[in-house]
Amino acid sequence: MSVNPFSLPSLIGTEPAAAAAFLFDRTAVSRAEFSSKVEQAAAWLAAQGIGKGDVVAVWLVNRIEWIALLFAAARLGAVVAAVNTRYRSAEVAHLLRVSGARLMVVEAAFRSIDFAAILGDVAKDEVPALRQLAVVGADAIPAHWPCIRFDAFDRSYSPAPPAQEDVDLPVLLYTTSGTTKGPKLVAHSQRTLATHAVSVARALKLDPQRHSLLAMLPFCGTFGMTSLLGFIAAGATIHVLDAFEAAPALKILSEHGITHSFGSDEMFRRILALTDAPHPFPKLQVCGFAAFQPGWRELAVEADARGMKLFGLYGSSEVQALFSISRSSDPFADRIEGGGWPMSPDAKVRVRDVETGELAASGVSGEIEISAPSRFLGYFNNPEATREAITADGFFRSGDIGRARGDGSFVYETRAGDAMRLGGFLVAPGEIEDELKSCAGVADAQVVAVDLKGQARCVAFVIAAGEPPRQEVLTAHLRERLAGYKVPARIYVVDAFPVTDSANGVKIQRARLRAMAMERIAAE
Template identity: 30%
Template sequence: MTWQTLPELVRSAGDRFGAAEAVVDGEVRWSFAELADRVRRAAGAYAAAGIDRGDRVAVWAPNSAEWIVAAFGALTAGAVLVPVNTRFKLAEAADVIERSGAKLVLVQHGFLGADHRDVAGVPVVDVKSGFLSAGEPFERVVAGTDIADIVFTSGTTGRPKGVMMNHLQTLRLYAEWCDLADLREGDRYLIVNPFFHTFGYKAGLVASLIRGATILPVPVFELDSVLGLVERERVTMLPGAPTLYHSLLQADRTHDLSSLRAAVTGAADIPVELIRRIREELPFQTIMTGYGLTEAGTATASRPGDSFEQIATTVGQPCDGVEVRIADDGEVLVRGYTVMQGYLDDPEATAAAIDPDGWLHTGDLGELDDDGRLRIVGRKKDLFIVGGFNAYPAEIEGFLLEHPEVAQVAVVGVPDDRMGQVGRAYIVAKGPVTEADLIAWSRERMAGYKVPRTVRFLDALPLNATGKVMKDQLPR
């Protein structure tokens, strides 16, 4: 790795890949050289607007070519990037923007019907307004150890916290990620993961600039649109949450998806059956499963050459320079250069998350096999106790997904007078099946305490913008 900062990476991509296609977004087709030039001009626009080294710039907009220029332009001006969740309502966005101390907010007026002209009293600029192209080429000197971005946690378990990372952490980790994910120069990378999330921003944009892959941003996931893009643009790389692959597997096979080569997925509850079906029913030649979190990026990943069983039943081994161990209570602990610099303006939360020995407490429960591969068995907060026995929703969900009429599932613990807690399964069915059918089927396959006592059928599971099930929003 020869770059110390993300602006250096952008400049280098322009030099290394030149006229090759960097971004395809509707009518937009930019080369790497043009992208690098646009980023420098955006940096000049920020500088002219008074943005100085270390100032925060928030980008509250959907995936687009302009988002890329807005974000890397801010970094090139020496600013700290604050990506903001596009699912946030105005009050939620205003909260994180205000706490971030942002001096400028980039938005896309009209996205999902929004028109945000006043956000926490901070000046607002539309990414489509021409502001980004109005500056003179400019680049401010920054250091690799400077904070590059503040990515706020998803907020599914409380008020979002701002995770601070520096340039060097991101560059080192996602250079390795490119190798593990089989991302290649010339790949065509359809990025459905939102840019405000590490999966879209770092494992998407940064990785593409490292490797020289064409970026195809998707602002809103619509299956027919995505399938059309895969066919029309000959997409080769399509990472996403498990829900993305569920959708692909359920789609009518009327589009040519034969160009797809590399899949990457990651979650605390990747179903074994899903990985099997991706391998057997879709054209992907490689699948990487991994485990990561905002506070430490990608912590573990499967390796090229891993067996189907290893890919399907674990989230791989620790990345280079990362240690993983299991605490006495089963919690997954992570230590290494990838661990965040801390939560923004929250030393108490930082101290609660990172112990004095440098171990990040993830809140996930896991096990390590003899080769150091990690298996996630659930979240500490999701675990429920049935008559004294620990029940892990992720494990139960994995069993239920093997049922031929189950498309998606979420399991939670609910109060029970006799057992303390028992399981309830929320099912999105793909065929006729009843509560009694599923309970009887489960009794044949898992210990009695794991069997859901009740089943609720839903048309869809409540998901956040990164495809994770928001269990606190399931009807009880």
């Protein structure tokens, strides 16, 4: 039987069936075994009454069941709603309600996460579509809903009906980072997922005989899922961590000659901190990283000196992660910047001036707009938000600020909500933060913009390295180095920055920093 080249099953049909596809805690799963598990999962889903258009919420850590359920849903024309394992009751309830999930596949327990307690705080009338829970690792958990065991791999179910052929239906829902009304659900099809996976494999020139991946990002986010699918498309071996921990990651990188890994700056920082070896990973070629924390440039310098080459990249749930990545031939300063070169030769990136609404020239900052085969179908059950996010000619309005380099690559600078319009100019906070971090006594810095007596000014928060620095000393240094409109009106010393967990790592809460700035100024 022929396989649609734009389907998820097409990604697993190109390499020898006996080749290792995944290693979960040293347990190998071949491509043939994975295909069998997909068929078993499809039969199990069908036995639960799941068919075309039905939504299944998957609330699991990185395990073979997660991937098998996604491919099985594709087989049936069903939809998987990916649930972040860091979510709590309000977030889980919102996702279940908006997606209309009929079935949730959930962990019995994992480390300190009490899935049953979290679900216990979700009222049945909040999620009227949910009918049943399927538990991995137990017969049931305490819950408002009937429970069954997920036993697709333990017993035989009647074969699933013939595979659905429409590869343009929704198959996977990611959550966005969220708004005050709760996160939107980003819908992708088999075509957008499979096409991009092939683009990633080709752009990275992955060879199944030479390359391997340490998958340490959660599958529930586009960063983890895209890298996973790209290496499945390449036929390369994937070593999977059920959830990130630095020590197991270090062990796999060291013992298995891993060539590629993707993660946040903080993940790579923690791994490096566990070894004193000057060159601990001789086989490691590409570490694609997202810069979520202060000090990422310093990390990149240290990592490079120790043979861990960090590559800046760009992505979003709407156009998928690994949309672009820098190249090894790029100068170091360019290689570690977010952005890079699109994976797909059919992708188009342009920048629009946020003030004039006109397309910006190379080197001029503005909002990044993207047209690509990896672009999402839309926001699930939210046509109004979809219309607002797409231009008349089909480009996705990213909400990110960046600039084109003029050679086909681009630079990501900051989120549009984080960019500051100071003195009539668009300023990325990182420019001021880097200058602050170069000052004696400053370990880290964050800068946000506030309205101060009707004028846009920036305020800085710094974490001290030893003796707290004096504001007047820092201000004097900045006045020597930066234009006057970039010098913070206030500089506050704090013990830590407010942070929030996401599927891909810990991120600074810049909105909270803005609120803190206004509170402190008002108190003065």
